[in-house]
Amino acid sequence: MHRYIVSTLLVLLAGLTYSYGQVLENYNPKIQIKEKYELVPSAVEASVDLNIGSFPNSSFRMSFPDKSAVFLADRLWFYAQSDTNIRVSMAELATYANATGTASLALTIYKKGISREDLDIKKGVWTRASDLPRGAEPSKEALRAKDDFKDFLILAFVVILSLVALFKVTYPIVFQESLRPVTVFVEDSDGPSGVRVFSSDVLFTLLVFSMLLALFAMAGIHFMKLPIPEAIQPEDLNGFLLVWLSMAVLFMGFSYLKYIWIKIFSAIYHLDKTDFSQFFYMVRGLMMALLILFVVLLGFYLQGYAQMDRLIEILLSIFLSLYLLGLLRLFYLMIKKVPFKSYHLFSYLCSSELVPFLIIVKLVMG
Secondary structure (H helix, E strand, C coil): CCHHHHHHHHHHHHHHHHHEEEEEECCHHHHHEEEECCCCEEEEEEEEEEEEECCCEEEEEEECCCEEEEEEEEEEEEEEEECEEEEEEHHHHHHHHEEEEEEEEEEECCCCCCCHCCCCEEEECHHHHHEEECCCCCCCHHHCEEEEEEEHHHHHHHHHHHHHHHHHHCCHHHHHCCCCCHHHHHHCCCCCCHHCCHHHHHHHHHHHHHHHHHHHHHHHHHHHHCCCCCCCCCCCHHHHHHHHHHHHHHHHHHHHHHHHHHHHHHHHHCCCCCHHHHHHHHHHHHHHHHHHCCCCCCHHHCCCCCCCHHHHHHHHHHHHHHHHHHHHHHHHHCCCCCCCHHHHHHHHHHHHHHHHHHHHHHHHHC
């Protein structure tokens, strides 16, 4: 009885599989990927030759990724705005073959970052697939779509560099000291630290730091395709700029909350004169790290690097590692500045710096 049930299930499964389609030729292993070599290699093209001289009653089933331009016999066939699964008869392909006078057709797909896993090209007898819709050629606007995010990154970076240049002219001494964050521990501290943290040079520095942090965060959201509410999802250059400036203001507010957090624990541990130095040392160091990392990110992006999501993960890991190294360096610098034992200093830094760091790691890594 059990054997009869198992046999029946196998027959039904085979029937369902056959009803979906029977593969006669699998072209997936034959797909060739071509890369563009500039700063780094990046896949931009996939090609394969289709044999239309055999199995005249069969058809091709093809799957293409979104935003890919498909060429057949060096002619634009159609543009896949979204993920596309089509079925093409041999008779339709014969019209292209008659134009070339050959028994094979060159199928070429252009898309930045394309891979074999994105494609599925098979010849067979199919019962479920969509025929290629007529008039599927893309409009000129679709093929020449403007990358607003690339323009935004360039414009935002120019704005940040302009602010840095303005800061250098306005505060030349502070600018030179900012290149060496450790100097914040040897600066003269006249007046309460709460007054200094609201001075014009500090506000300017926090503004540039917040704008860099917001720009890096927006790049991560965009390249890693993280879900965001549609109400705040930008669609053009002006939208990107508005979201960026809003995030910069938000991060600037978080920076002051971080300073208040440090000030609370510095008061508990009776380190009232070191809270500003500690806070500004980390801001300077992280700002320089963000500036260098963003230059790397922008360089890869302008060169057409395909795996930007992977690059973001690497740069994020580097940033968090530099953050942790900055905390270790801070521990070393403060050993000579505090009146109590090293394990008390370690306890203080765990409370004032390591806890916010772990919260950031948790939010970023999910």
